[in-house]
Amino acid sequence: MASTRREALVIGIGNVLWADEGFGVRAVEALHAAYAFPAGVVLMDGGTLGLALYEEVARSRRVLVFDAVDYGFPPGTPKVLRDGEVPAWGRAKLSPHQVGFNDVLALAALQGRGPDSTTVIGVQPQVLDDFGGSLRPVVRARLPEAVALAAEELARWGLPGRPRAPEEPVEPLNDRSLALDDYEAGRPSADDACRIGDARVLATRGAR
Numbered sequence: 001m002a003s004t005r006r007e008a009l010v011i012g013i014g015n016v017l018w019a020d021e022g023f024g025v026r027a028v029e030a031l032h033a034a035y036a037f038p039a040g041v042v043l044m045d046g047g048t049l050g051l052a053l054y055e056e057v058a059r060s061r062r063v064l065v066f067d068a069v070d071y072g073f074p075p076g077t078p079k080v081l082r083d084g085e086v087p088a089w090g091r092a093k094l095s096p097h098q099v100g101f102n103d104v105l106a107l108a109a110l111q112g113r114g115p116d117s118t119t120v121i122g123v124q125p126q127v128l129d130d131f132g133g134s135l136r137p138v139v140r141a142r143l144p145e146a147v148a149l150a151a152e153e154l155a156r157w158g159l160p161g162r163p164r165a166p167e168e169p170v171e172p173l174n175d176r177s178l179a180l181d182d183y184e185a186g187r188p189s190a191d192d193a194c195r196i197g198d199a200r201v202l203a204t205r206g207a208r
Contacts, residue, residue, distance in 0.1 A: 007040030008159055009060035009115075010150065013067045013101060015048050019133040020068050020075075020125030025174075026135060027066035027121070027146045032173050034147050035161030041154065045173050050100030057104050058113035062157055064150055065101065068139070069122030076138035077124040078145055080153075086118050117157065121149050 012028030015021045025045050032043045042060070046053050057063055071079055086105075108114040123146065126136040134140075151161050164170060 005059050005061050006042055007038070007060075008042070008062040008064065008154065008157060009056055010037075010041065010043045010064045010154070011046040011053070011056070011066070012044070013046045013048070013065060017131060019127045019130035020123075020136055020139045021128050022135060023068040023123055023125065023139055023142075023146075024066040026140075027143055027150070029173050030143050031066075031147045031150050031161075033170055034164060035151055036164055037154065037161045038159055041159050041161075043173060048100075051103055051107075053101070054104050054107055057115065058108045058111070060115055062117040062159075063115040063119070064153055065118070065120045066146060066150070067101075067120060067122050068125040068128070069120065071122070071124055073124040075124055075126030075136065076142055078142055078149070079122050079124075080149060081120040081122070083118055086120055119153050121146050121153075 012024035014024035016025050028043055123142045126138055
């Protein structure tokens with residue numbers, strides 16, 4: 001089984017619809033735009049797939065995860081966790097997605113298919129409950145740092161990326177309409193669209 005495993009999986013976890021929840025997805029997109037990696041390195045938008053990510057993780061020797069992680073630090077604070085520092089299944093929940101991802105790690109380990117190395121590159125979110133909102137500036141400003149940290153980690157694993165040329169064409173990880181700038185430009189303002197739920201439902205609750 002080990003001989004058929006890919007060298008590394010780089011995965012962004014999160015939901016771009018919920019403000020800073022989208023950090024992980026935006027980080028893996030930014031890494032893909034900045035670097036080309038060897039064929040054995042796969043970059044992936046993991047969204048909120050949870051256990052559906054099992055096979056992707058189990059077939060990878062090393063796994064690097066981007067995510068918005070609640071450490072209780074000031075918003076925008078970055079932190080890197082490696083191997084034993086990544087909490088095991090059943091311990092304190094650091095991320096809105098961590099239960100699902102830890103289930104994946106635990107299941108892979110139980111079946112003898114866990115990654116040899118796991119790294120989490122996280123940032124403390126500022127706002128999560130803003131449906132349709134963008135990354136807050138303090139979190140978005142950390143994207144270049146997260147990309148640099150990931151590139152360094154992959155190089156440490158013996159899988160260095162090649163910086164892309166300024167005009168190099170890059171096939172995006174997601175549909176072009178989901179690209180950060182285009183996607184955010186198409187969102188209505190907070191004044192035009194309720195971002196904490198359906199305004200009609202909220203109005204009935206307020207009337208009670």
